[in-house]
Amino acid sequence: MSRPLHRGVLGGGRLPGNIQDYIEDSQMKVKIDKEDFDRSRTSSDHVSLSLRNPFQFLFSENSSSKQDSTENGFVVSDPFTPTTLRNRHMLTLLFLKFSLVLIVILGISVSFLWTISLMTASKGHMLHGYRRLQEQLVSDLWDIGELSLGSTRFKESEFCSLESENYVPCFNITENLELGFTEGKEFDRHCGPMSKQNCLILAPPKYKIPHRWPTGRDVIWIDNVKITAQEVLSSGSLTKRMMMLDEDQISFSFASSMVDDNIEDYSHQIAEMIGLRNESYLVQAGVRTMLDIGCGYGSLGAHLFPKQLLTMCIANYEASGSQVEIALERGLPAMVGSFASKQLPFPSLSFDMIHSAWDGVEWDKKDGIHLIEVDRVLRPGGYFVWTSPFANTPASVRDKESLKRWDFVRNFAKDLCWDLLSQQDKTVVWKKPSKKNCYASRKHGPGPLICKEGRDVESPYYHPLEACIGGTRVLPDDFTEDNINWKSAVRDYWSLLSPLIFSDHPKRPGEEDPIPPYNMVRNVLDMNAHFGSFNSALLDGRKSVWVMNVVPTIGVNHLPLILDRGFVGVLHDWCEAFPSYPRSYDMVHADGLLSLQTVKQSHCSMVDLFFEIDRLLRPEGWVILRDAASLIESARAITARLKWEARVVEIESNNDEKLLVCQKPFVRSSSNSL
Numbered sequence: 001m002s003r004p005l006h007r008g009v010l011g012g013g014r015l016p017g018n019i020q021d022y023i024e025d026s027q028m029k030v031k032i033d034k035e036d037f038d039r040s041r042t043s044s045d046h047v048s049l050s051l052r053n054p055f056q057f058l059f060s061e062n063s064s065s066k067q068d069s070t071e072n073g074f075v076v077s078d079p080f081t082p083t084t085l086r087n088r089h090m091l092t093l094l095f096l097k098f099s100l101v102l103i104v105i106l107g108i109s110v111s112f113l114w115t116i117s118l119m120t121a122s123k124g125h126m127l128h129g130y131r132r133l134q135e136q137l138v139s140d141l142w143d144i145g146e147l148s149l150g151s152t153r154f155k156e157s158e159f160c161s162l163e164s165e166n167y168v169p170c171f172n173i174t175e176n177l178e179l180g181f182t183e184g185k186e187f188d189r190h191c192g193p194m195s196k197q198n199c200l201i202l203a204p205p206k207y208k209i210p211h212r213w214p215t216g217r218d219v220i221w222i223d224n225v226k227i228t229a230q231e232v233l234s235s236g237s238l239t240k241r242m243m244m245l246d247e248d249q250i251s252f253s254f255a256s257s258m259v260d261d262n263i264e265d266y267s268h269q270i271a272e273m274i275g276l277r278n279e280s281y282l283v284q285a286g287v288r289t290m291l292d293i294g295c296g297y298g299s300l301g302a303h304l305f306p307k308q309l310l311t312m313c314i315a316n317y318e319a320s321g322s323q324v325e326i327a328l329e330r331g332l333p334a335m336v337g338s339f340a341s342k343q344l345p346f347p348s349l350s351f352d353m354i355h356s357a358w359d360g361v362e363w364d365k366k367d368g369i370h371l372i373e374v375d376r377v378l379r380p381g382g383y384f385v386w387t388s389p390f391a392n393t394p395a396s397v398r399d400k401e402s403l404k405r406w407d408f409v410r411n412f413a414k415d416l417c418w419d420l421l422s423q424q425d426k427t428v429v430w431k432k433p434s435k436k437n438c439y440a441s442r443k444h445g446p447g448p449l450i451c452k453e454g455r456d457v458e459s460p461y462y463h464p465l466e467a468c469i470g471g472t473r474v475l476p477d478d479f480t481e482d483n484i485n486w487k488s489a490v491r492d493y494w495s496l497l498s499p500l501i502f503s504d505h506p507k508r509p510g511e512e513d514p515i516p517p518y519n520m521v522r523n524v525l526d527m528n529a530h531f532g533s534f535n536s537a538l539l540d541g542r543k544s545v546w547v548m549n550v551v552p553t554i555g556v557n558h559l560p561l562i563l564d565r566g567f568v569g570v571l572h573d574w575c576e577a578f579p580s581y582p583r584s585y586d587m588v589h590a591d592g593l594l595s596l597q598t599v600k601q602s603h604c605s606m607v608d609l610f611f612e613i614d615r616l617l618r619p620e621g622w623v624i625l626r627d628a629a630s631l632i633e634s635a636r637a638i639t640a641r642l643k644w645e646a647r648v649v650e651i652e653s654n655n656d657e658k659l660l661v662c663q664k665p666f667v668r669s670s671s672n673s674l
Contacts, residue, residue, distance in 0.1 A: 157611075157641045160199040162669060166226040166325065168336055169195035169577035171317035184340030187316045189462060191576045196604075198611045200642065201582045202669035203619050206248075209666070210618070213331055213522040213544055217302050218252050220329045224583075226320045243297065252299060252330065263303045270355075270385055273422035273429045283308050287352040288566035291377065294359025298327030298334060305332070310546060312351075312568045314344070315359075325581040331522035333546055333568050336579040339373050341465060345571045345579075347560045348457035348470050350377045357387035364408040369465050371409070372448055375416050376460075376470060381434040384418065387427045415447030416469060439469070458560050461553050461571050486533035490541050493624060496649065496661065521545055525578075525616060527590040528552055529569060532562035534589060548585070550578075552593065554600040574612070575604035582615050587622045594631040606631075610638050619666035624659065626651075632658040643667070 170191040177186050206223035210216045222229060222245070232245045244251045267279040276285055282304070290311040292301055301311030314337030315323040327334035337344055354374050363370055363386075374384055386409070393399070393406040413420065417438035418430035439450055451468035522545055526534050529549035538545055549569030551559040562569045572578055574597065594606065613623060623644070625635060632648060639646040639662055649659040 156643065158199050159669075160197060160201045162202075164197065164199070164201050164582070165204055165669065166319070166322075166581055168317050168579065168581055169197065170579070171336055173317070173319075184338075187338040188340050188342050189336075189338065189579060195577055196608065197615075198608065200611075200667075201615050202667055203583065205669055207583075207619065207668055209620055210329065210331070210522075216522060217305070217330050217332065220250050220252075220326070222248055222250050225326050225329050226322060227326070231320070250326075252297065252302065263299050267300065267303055269424060269427065270429065273385075273424060273427070274383055274431070275421075279304065279309075280307055282353075286381065287383070289351050289563065289568055290353040290355055291346075291351040293354065293356040293361065295323055295327060295334065296357075297323055298330055298332040300355065300357075301327070301332050302330060305546075310566070310568050311355075322581065328523075328581060328584045331586075333523070333548065334580075335548075335570065336581075339370065339465065342462045343373060343460040343465055344377060345461055346377050347460065347557075347563065347571075348376050349379045350560075350563045351382060352379055353383045353385065354378055355385045357385075358389075363388075364405045364412075367467065368408070368412040368448070369467055371412055371416065372467060372469060373465055375418075375432065376466075378432050380432055382432050383421075384413075384430045384432070385427065386430075389426060391426050391428045392423045412447070415442070417442070459553070459557050459571060461573070482531045482533045483536055486537040487540055490534065490537035490543075494541065494543075497622065497624075521586040521622070523548065523585050524587045524589055525585040526550060527574065527588065527613075528555065528593040528596060529558070529562060530591065531558050532565055532567050532569065534591070535562075535567050536565065545587075550574075552596060554602060555596050574609055575602050577612060578616060580616060583618045584616050585621065586618055587624070588613050588617055589624045591626045594625065594627040594635060598631065606634065607638055607641075610635070610642060614642050614644075614664065617664045619664060621664050623662040623664070625662075626657060626659050629656060629658045632660045635660050 170189045171187075172190075172195070173186050175192075176188075176190055179190070181188070181190070204223055206221075208221045208224060210221070210224065211219055222232070229245055232243060232250065271277070271279045271282060274285070276282065288309060290301070290304070290309060292298075292311050292313045294315050295301060295311070295313035298311075298313050301313060304311055310333060313324060313327045313332065313334035315334075316338050317324075317336045324334045324336050354377070356374075361370055378384060390402045390405045390409075393402050410420070413430050417433050419433065421429045421431050423429075449468050451466065451470045455466075455470070456463070457470055521543075524534075524538070524545055524547045526532075526547050526549050529535070529547075529551055532547075532549050535547040535549055538547060547567065549559070549562045549567055550572050551557055551562070551569060553571055553573045557571070559569050559571055574593070593609075597604075597606070597609065617623065625632065627635070636646050636648055639660075643665055644662040645665065646660060646662040649661055651657055651659060
């Protein structure tokens with residue numbers, strides 16, 4: 001992994017220089033002669049190439065004229081016709097090409113006999129070498145075939161309907177209601193057979209490439225999200241204070257109001273309530289990751305991001321005006337998530353702080369089970385920040401219903417052993433204990449029980465909500481070597497992509513010079529994150545990006561360790577749709593995912609996986625896959641169906657693995673493309 005990389009060939013590759021030039025020159029001469037010859041013909045028979053024969057492109061088409069006769073299946077021309085010399089020239093070229101094929105066949109035969117003769121001396125080594133020779137030969141012949149057949153080898157994939165532009169599979173509320181899900185369960189995730197779509201989702205008709213980071217964090221194109229200018233202008237006063245509509249753009253400002261004050265003052269207030277001077281000291285106090293439930297449009301996370309605090313936004317799926325979609329368009333961490341009846345796909349004890357402001361969650365319902373879920377994913381010593389019209393309601397108010405709801409939350413938090421740190425206006429901050437003393441000393445009553453030992457606390461992949469509370473854990477895994485390897489790999493990746501992504505002037509015609517740091521990649525989806533060391537290497541390399549670390553459910557679960565390192569991540573089954581809107585990520589990375597899916601014999605195909613990658617990737621976004629050479633070659637074939645530009649990159653001193661580097665084209669939806 002620490003070896004330097006070399007650029008591969010674009011698409012299917014090329015033959016060695018001399019042979020390639022010879023074939024191209026020969027084909028050009030044949031083309032010119034054939035055009036002259038065709039003018040003298042009155043009719044011709046066309047012979048198509050067979051896709052099954054990779055050698056067949058070497059033989060040019062030859063059609064007979066009326067003056068030709070046929071003997072024993074071969075075409076014999078009249079020696080006195082004006083085109084005889086040209087035909088002889090064509091036959092000469094055909095003979096030379098046939099000789100080339102014969103040389104290849106002889107090379108295969110000699111290689112086979114040579115391998116057989118040496119097998120007894122070094123059987124294991126030679127078998128491996130012969131297998132690699134066969135793989136290379138098949139690859140070369142595959143490339144030769146692609147040179148002549150081009151993109152016609154594969155049937156190009158169809159485009160999805162316009163309704164799919166902003167659709168998130170597995171979150172079909174209408175379908176869930178028809179299936180009988182009610183009481184909030186219609187917002188939960190339900191993946192059925194119809195949730196899989198093997199078609200290409202087009203960008204909206206007026207879609208534009210997002211602004212580069214950090215500009216894109218604060219300004220987005222309104223046509224890139226499912227919200228209209230009228231919806232922005234007609235929204236409530238709170239939303240108007242959060243967003244400003246400027247022609248075809250929506251601007252977000254840190255001075256925009258979120259609750260009863262602006263974002264900067266609000267975050268400063270939270271810091272003071274837990275005993276800090278301001279929000280800049282949150283990371284030093286151990287708050288590195290925050291879960292923001294019902295995050296609005298991500299303004300709090302955007303404000304805290306430059307202060308090295310990662311905020312993961314979760315909210316229900318919305319067909320229009322989505323909180324999650326707009327947060328992702330700003331390049332901020334976000335995913336669709338509902339815990340009406342199921343646990344969130346995070347291990348226990350995942351976040352340092354959980355924030356909830358005006359989110360609409362009925363915390364006092366269902367015997368406090370939503371508060372129990374907060375306790376499950378909150379680390380020992382972590383903070384729960386709650387801003388609500390029902391919070392901190394004084395006893396003198398006449399609204400008994402509000403007072404009843406506030407009393408329930410306050411008393412239930414006490415049963416969870418949370419310490420009430422501070423109350424200011426409508427905001428309350430609790431702290432979860434670091435030790436288990438409180439749990440053991442609690443009086444038996446209506447509060448939640450301690451969970452039994454042996455329950456799965458690290459892989460709760462959409463399990464039903466539990467009405468019990470758990471404990472703590474420590475993971476001493478050593479991942480130093482993994483960190484070192486990935487630092488080298490990231491340097492190699494960026495040396496490969498920097499001329500295209502991170503150049504000093506990555507601009508398009510007519511654009512002004514970009515503002516530093518010239519970063520066209522804001523977020524990365526790591527589909528098989530291992531220990532999260534790719535994320536760590538990006539940070540060490542001072543790349544201004546954040547990574548969604550995904551741990552496949554079929555592999556070893558290192559997600560608790562990733563979260564302990566202060567990163568964000570989630571469990572996921574890649575045979576299901578990822579809980580995010582289309583066009584969410586600027587780059588998708590996967591190391592060994594194809595091998596993992598193959599070894600575990602997953603219930604979906606590689607084609608299904610690539611369609612999901614295409615759905616999540618922004619137009620002009622990048623894909624970097626590292627895997628076994630044979631799987632990379634198979635993956636490269638699939639990219640032709642997806643219309644991606646792809647190249648295979650060799651890894652020096654590593655013949656068993658290759659890189660596949662791809663870019664997704666920018667195709668807008670229109671009446672002509674469907």
